[in-house]
Structure formats: C-alpha cells, structure tokens
Amino acid sequence: MGRAPCCDKASVKRGPWAPEEDELLRSYVRSHGAVGNWIALPHKAGLNRCGKSCRLRWLNYLRPDIKHGGYTEQEDMVICSLYNSIGSRWSIIASKLPGRTDNDVKNYWNTKLKKKAMGMGIHQQQQHYHHQGAVGRRGASASAIATPPPPPAPQSQCAPSSMMHPSPASASSAVTTASAGDVACSFMYSDAPAPPALPHYHNAEFSPPVQPTTQAAAANGSWASGMMAFDDMFLPELIGGGGDQFPLQGDLFAGYLGPLLQDNYRLPSSSSSAQLQLQELSACYFPNAQAEMWAAADHAKPPPAGLCPSLT
C-alpha cells in the first residue's frame, strides 16, 4: 500500500503551464504574499492544478528574482566546487547562487557543466578512497557494511587549485534548506587519539565530529560515530575575495577541515600518514562527487553504502 497521492491526478491539469495559469498564480501570490499552504492554493487561486505543481512553477519559474541561463564562469566554479564538496545537494548549491533555483542548477550541471568539468581533466589525488555510503536525507545508515577499497577516485578540475580558510563566522551563515546532519558521515577512526574538547561553533550547522560516544571507543583509544554537517559556506569566501580563487575538493578539506582536525586530534600536519588520514576522512565526508566522477571516468563501480573500511 503506497502513499496517498497529494491530489487527484485524474482531475487536475498536468503538463506545461499556460500563460493564463501563470498569471492566476502570480496574481494570487502577489495579493496574498507568502503561500502558507500550497495544497490549498489551487482551489483558492482558481487553478486546476496540483498544489505541488503550483509550488514548483512559482519557485522555479514565476518568482520575480529568478535568473535563467547566462551562467557566469564564477557561478560555474561555485557549482563545480560545491558539487565536488557536497555532491548533488542542489538546493544548497542553488542557495549560494542568487536568482538560481535548485532545478535550474541541477539541469545546468547535468546538461552542460558536468561535461565541461570532465573535459577540463580528471586527475588522481587520493591514494585511498573509501565511500561512506548513504549520505544525507535519504537512507543514512550507520549500520552500512564496509566494503573493500575501490580504485582511487578521480577528481574533476573545475578551477585553479587554491586553499580556502573560511572564518568561523562564515560557518554560521544561514542555510534554511537543509537540516543539521545533512552531508553527514559516520565513521570510526581507530588510530587517532581520543579527541580533546571541541571548539564551540556558532550554531549546529557546521559542527566538528563529536566526541566518543561509547565507553569502549574511549577505552581503546578510538572514537566513533562522528557526524558533521557541512552545508554552509559563504559565497564570498568560496570565491576567494577577488573571485579568482577557488577551492577544489581536496583543497577544501585540506584548507579548512584539515587544520580543524589536526587541531582537534593533534595530527602532525607534516606527517604523510596524517595527510593520508585526512584524505580518507575527506573522502568519507564528501563522497558523492567522487562517486559520480568515478563512474563517468569509467572506473569500476563505486562500492555500495558502507563505512570507510580503514576507519572501522
């Protein structure tokens, strides 16, 4: 038994919107302000449409501040960089691009930018890649099965490599489209010492891995079940002030998360093993992009959901 449909699909109009329908919806929103209940809107506005369809039409097309097409190089870089970092979190990516919608960004990536990114070259940076599996809103599972390490993950090269050091304040900027816990990765890091007390962050949107959650983990010197939400960065910081510098996936981690973890877990920054460990964690935090690049690069299929093998 499936979920009840949000509306009677047989009795509502579907397909492309007519100009009259657009005008009805536009004038309704104009006169009533923020829509409180999209399901009830069609009836009130005199539209024979599903409420979800109305919402989509408004958000993706009729909103006055929408931009269509004409993506700039800078926007390309933002999309590439964020996609590399957080994967297909289109609503988050779109929230960093004023006037762009998640649907638009998604279409743009799938039809143009992905090819462009691929064409600019793929190179390997990471020695080890461990897909962490289910991430984000759907089906996050800490009980996922560890799998053997796949081939090294290629990375797209969308922009000149640079480092990024967002200020702590930037971590508190608002992103309303995602909840804390998104882009989260559960992992165990058995070689690191138990983490010290963690710094306080402005809010929960960006929080470092949590301290050991089990007595056992603390007792044997490991820590477990780290969760991180990384769905928020300021665009100005992303584009590096002048807009001519951009973080890449690895650099994003090395530039921001790396030092954070080094500070928190006293990893020697100069040691190659520490670098390796950071790379492993990076791959765990931001797995989606690698997975896609990977598939596109005709490598073996990425592993199914699972904890980072070397971290378990």
Add this chain to the structure above:
DNA sequence: AAATGTTTCAACCGCGTGTAG
C-alpha cells in the same frame, strides 16, 4: 528538405523530514 540523433529544461514522481494535533 526530410529524417534522424542529440540536447535542453520544465515538469513530474516518490520519498524523507518536520510538525501540528
């Protein structure tokens, strides 16, 4: 000019999440 293949993008679908009752 016609046929065929490819690309684009608006719209749909179904599921996870948040929340009010």
Add this chain to the structure above:
DNA sequence: TCTACACGCGGTTGAAACATT
C-alpha cells in the same frame, strides 16, 4: 508517543528545440 499531513528535495521523464546527416 503516534499519526497524518504538507513541504522540500533529488532523480527522472518526455516533449520541444536544435544539430547533424
């Protein structure tokens, strides 16, 4: 605490537009 409902999201589809042969 549970349930029902609406919202929001990401993946997918399909028709139209465009390019190529």
